Amino acid sequence: MExxxxxxxxxxxxxxxxxxxxxxxxxxxxxxWTLLIVRDCFxxxxxxxxxxxSLGVTRHILSDRLKRLVEQGVLERNAxxxxxxxxxxxxSEKGRDFAPALIGLKDWGKKHMPVRKPAAV
Amino acid sequence: MExxxxxxxxxxxxxxxxxxxxxxxxxxxxxxWTLLIVRDCFxxxxxxxxxxxSLGVTRHILSDRLKRLVEQGVLERNAxxxxxxxxxxxxSEKGRDFAPALIGLKDWGKKHMPVRKPAAV
DNA sequence: AACCCTCCGTTCAGAAACGGAACCTACATT
DNA sequence: AATGTAGGTTCCGTTTCTGAACGGAGGGTT
Numbered sequence: 001m002e003x004x005x006x007x008x009x010x011x012x013x014x015x016x017x018x019x020x021x022x023x024x025x026x027x028x029x030x031x032x033w034t035l036l037i038v039r040d041c042f043x044x045x046x047x048x049x050x051x052x053x054s055l056g057v058t059r060h061i062l063s064d065r066l067k068r069l070v071e072q073g074v075l076e077r078n079a080x081x082x083x084x085x086x087x088x089x090x091x092s093e094k095g096r097d098f099a100p101a102l103i104g105l106k107d108w109g110k111k112h113m114p115v116r117k118p119a120a121v
Numbered sequence: 122m123e124x125x126x127x128x129x130x131x132x133x134x135x136x137x138x139x140x141x142x143x144x145x146x147x148x149x150x151x152x153x154w155t156l157l158i159v160r161d162c163f164x165x166x167x168x169x170x171x172x173x174x175s176l177g178v179t180r181h182i183l184s185d186r187l188k189r190l191v192e193q194g195v196l197e198r199n200a201x202x203x204x205x206x207x208x209x210x211x212x213s214e215k216g217r218d219f220a221p222a223l224i225g226l227k228d229w230g231k232k233h234m235p236v237r238k239p240a241a242v
Numbered sequence: 243a244a245c246c247c248t249c250c251g252t253t254c255a256g257a258a259a260c261g262g263a264a265c266c267t268a269c270a271t272t
Numbered sequence: 273a274a275t276g277t278a279g280g281t282t283c284c285g286t287t288t289c290t291g292a293a294c295g296g297a298g299g300g301t302t
Contacts, residue, residue, distance in 0.1 A: 011153060011261085017237065021230030022160050022223060028234065032136070032151040032289095039143050048250050058290055063251055073233075084298045086249065094233045101225030102143060108222050109142030112194075112215045113149070116138065152259095169279050179261050184280060205269040207278060246301085253294075260287070271276075 025101070028072050033057050034065050035105075038074065038091070038098055046088040074098070146222070149193050154178050155186050156226075159195065159212070159219055167209040195219070 015027035029035040033055060040054050052062055066089055069075040074095040080088045091098075136148035150156040154176060161175050173183055187210055190196040195216040201209045212219075 015153070016234070019236070020157075020160065021227045021234065023157055023230075024234035024236070025226045025230035026153060026156060030151075030153045030156070032133070032147060035147060035151070036141075036144055039141065049248085052250095058292090059251065060253085060291095061289065081249095084249075086298095097233060098229055101222060101229050104222030104225040105146045106142045108219055109144075109146035112218060113137070113142065113145035115140070115145070170277085173279095179263090180280065181262090181282085182260065202278090205278070244302090247299080249297090251295085254292095256290085258287105258289070261285090263283090265282070266280085268279100269277090272274085 028069075028074065031065075033061060034069065035102075037062070037065055037069065038095060039102060041075065041089065041091045041095065042099065042102065046090055047086075048089075051089075069095075149190075149195065152186075154182060155190065156223075158183075158186055158190065159216060160223060162196065162210065162212045162216065163220070163223065167211050169208075169210075172210075190216075 012027055012030075015023045015030065018024055018027070029038070036055055037051055040051055045051060045054060048059075048062065048066070051057075051066075052059060055062070057065075066075065066077075070077045070089070072094075073092055075089045076092045077087050077089055080086055133148055133151075136144050136151065139145055139148070150159070157176055158172055161172055166172060166175060169180075169183065169187070172178075172187070173180060176183070178186075187196065187198075191198050191210070193215075194213055196210040197213045198208050198210055201207055
């Protein structure tokens with residue numbers, strides 16, 4: 001019943017209590033997908049299927065990451081339809097405050113990670 | 122002999138060719154440790170053992186991440202001792218340019234991820 | 243009503259990544 | 273010769289992720 005992610009403190013949860021704020025930030029976004037979900041939110045996406053199509057991540061992981069982001073208060077989940085009960089995910093204040101960091105990453109990527117074609121097949 | 126990390130393009134390498142600069146940035150730092158190594162570099166650390174003590178990451182993973190960061194041009198590896206051949210790792214230009222993003226993350230962590238004691242045992 | 247569609251997930255098996263500990267190499271110290 | 277230090281590598285078991293299929297609640301179509 002309880003979150004078994006909580007149950008046994010992994011390296012992830014250890015980061016959450018680190019003295020360094022960067023490490024604590026990484027305890028939320030320190031994986032391949034979470035930050036990209038946040039980015040998609042900044043780009044106006046808000047629904048499960050939108051994220052899934054955009055990222056190509058497995059539904060399983062996406063489901064987990066969204067849950068985590070909501071738990072962490074980065075996203076807010078609310079029903080946008082009542083008849084077929086459907087939820088979407090939108091940035092909270094905490095999430096919107098991520099903008100500067102995201103811009104920093106964007107600028108760095110833009111400057112230092114030029115797109116290179118995958119080696120010709 | 123060749124890097125087998127290269128051999129089969131995993132999800133990681135796909136990110137490196139993504140249209141979005143944030144995604145490309147994540148292809149470098151999108152894991153639990155890499156960014157923290159970079160942070161340590163900003164804090165003046167430069168040697169394997171220093172990183173290892175600071176992060177508590179396994180030597181195996183640390184070794185891999187350092188190699189990756191050097192390949193990516195974020196760090197530069199140079200021999201600081203010749204007699205017992207020893208290397209250290211220092212930020213390149215590309216690495217130093219990471220400062221704004223790092224500061225963004227630090228500010229966010231500071232504001233939104235208060236240190237909470239690990240639940241009392 | 244029977245059928246198919248959409249949305250938001252969950253389940254399962256196999257593959258990849260990670261963690262912990264021991265080991266290795268090269269030199270220096272005692 | 274034994275011990276220590278720095279920078280890794282190897283081995284192996286555990287955790288996490290992927291890919292693909294399945295579920296279930298509702299809607300729309302015929």
